[in-house]
Amino acid sequence: MKTTLSLALSGLLLAVAPAALAARSTADVLIRHATVVDVEHGSTRPGQTVVIRGDDIVAVGDDKTLAGQWRAATTIDAKNRYLIPGLWDMHVHFGGGPALIEENKALLPLYVAHGITTVRDASGDLAEQVLSWRGQIANGQLFGPQLFTSGAKIEGLKPVWKGTLEAGDEAGVDAALDREQRDQVDFVKITDSTLSPELFLYALSEAKKRGLRTSGHIPMALTVGQAVDAGISSIEHLDYAFKAGVKEEAAIAADFAAGRIDRAEANRRLSAGFDRDTAMAAYRRFAALGVAVTPTLDGGRILDFLDSEPHDNDAYLAYIGPGLRKTYEWRVERAAKATPAQIQARHEGYAEVAKVLPMLQQAGVNIMAGTDAGFLNSYNYPGIGLHNELKLYVREGLTPQQALVAATRAGPQWFGTLHRYGAVEAGKAADLVLLERNPLQDIEATRAIDTVILRGQVLDRAALDALLTEAKAKVAAWDAGQTR
Structure with missing residues (x-):
């Protein structure tokens, strides 16, 4: 009797097991045994499973519970490694002219290889190509990080910068904005080479009336507050945030506009006039109006300290094409001509500007990590540059968590897409980075990348190394072609 019953039960279990297996939900990727980093709150959750279907995270939860509910074609054992949202570089450039299109295009995989899943192009002279790349990446036709772009920048007539939309009056500005909207740019970049202060504010x-986000280089003849009043959305480069903290900024701007002082004297007075109370009032206003700041701190530091920290033998130059390397020369040559007094002033200037970073954080300003990497900006490397930038943020007074927020959540906040990015949660995009170490304890852990997941595509360490190898091989071939 017992034997017959046991056999019957065994048969029943065999019949049920395949049905139970079939009832498990199907995903594309399971990441098991992960320590999920909650960047917003600065905490970690060990023993998590993350479920990915397509380019979406569809579930996150305790491994013991969730793993039994899902099956997937690919399962990653995270082995307690640290899972963070993909990194964003909110200030990059592509440019150098049509001859360098392929060299610029070859930079895209470098970002991914360093855990950067989104970049914001702040304009160069290859606007049409970058706009095309944006669409190709979104459609899966081109490999690279999600790409946002300003398209061509708006400038005055006959500006220093190439590839711009030139405007000499309000009608010219209107036409330029019409073009930006036809190109469906993600934001508008406005610079001050020859654009008058009045047209800059216009x-x-x-742009604000049209619902377009803006960033730019603020003319010396204006105060930063005037740009904020006119509706600027992000302030690029920490120098402008420093300028906003100068008590006599308005008087200096007026004197410059009237021709009573030149740029060198204006800068001297700005450097001597910083006032903490003035700065904090300005920064609190930035925060209240939602004006973000992209420090691009490392780019300036590289040039300020070329005398003591040379980069001409950097190993990373092997990933940068010869044409792009050549664009570095003019800044390097200019820096090399500095007198000892000018070099000392550069060092002191860096320290003066850097000290405002924790003040911006204290005031609640949205600090967006951005590098200024790309052509012209010497030794400011696409990919590794963001990790150098984050290291400086911590060195200059931010916590590792605050630096990580700047690189994962600040960009989505500015673009209004925090519902989609900036956390490892169900409903968010499957743009993720698996790290060997905890970045909340040491920000340099962002460099220790085991795996990158880009729009649901898994790139393990071997695949990331292959991207780097391919990039280096392209550069070597270009170099060889030049020496023949």
């Missing part, structure tokens, strides 16, 4: 206000 461009900001008109």
Whole structure:
């Protein structure tokens, strides 16, 4: 009797097991035994399973519970490694002219190889190509990070910068904004090479009326507050945030506009006039109005300290094409001509500007990690540059968590897409980075990358190394072609 019953039960279990297996939900990727980093709150959750279907995270939870509910074609054993949202570089450049299109295009995989799943192009002279790359990446036709771009920048007539939309009056600004909207740019970049202060403010206000985000280089003849009043959305480079903290900024701007002082004297007075109370009032206003700041701290530091920290033998130059390397020369040559007094002033200037970073954090400003990497900006490397930037943020007073927020959540906040990015949660994009160490304890852990997941595609360490190898091989071939 017992034997018959046992056999019957065994048969029943065999019949049920395949049905139970079939009832498990199907995903594309399971990441098991992960320590999920909650960047927003600065905490970790060990023993998690993350479920990915397509380019979406569909579930996150305790491994013991969740892993039994899902099956997937690919399962990653994270082995307690640390899982963070993909990194964002919110200030990069592509440019150098049509001859360098392929060299610029070859930079895209470098970002991914360093855990950067989104970049914001702040304009160069290859606007049409970058706009095309944006669409190709979104459609899966081109490999690279998610790409946001300003398209061509808005400038005055006959500016220093190439590839711009030139405007000499309000009608010219209107036409430029019409073009930006036809190109469906993600934001508008406005610079001050030859654009008059009045037209700069007009461009900001008109862009705001059209619902366009803006960033730019603020003319010396204006205060930063005037640009904020006109509607600027992000302030690029920490120097402008420093300028906003100068008590006599308005008087200096007026004197410059009237021709009573030149740029060198204006900068001297700005450097001597910083006031903490003035700065904090300005920064609190940035925060209240949602104006972000992209420090691009490392780019300036590289040039400021070339005398004591040379980069001409950097190993990373092997990933940068010969044409792009050549664009570095003019800044390097200019820095090399500095007198000892000018070099000392550069060092002191860096320290003066860097000290405002924790003040911005204290005031609640949205600090967006951005590098200024790309052509012209000497030794400011696409990919590794963001990790150098984050290291400086911590060195200059931010916590590792605050630096990580700047590189994972600040960009989505500015673009209004925090519902989609900036956390390892169900409903978010499957743009993730698996790290060997805890970045909340040491920000340099962002360099210790085991795996990158880009729009649901898994790139393990071997695949990431292959991207780097391929990039280096392309550069070697270009170099060889030049020496024949």
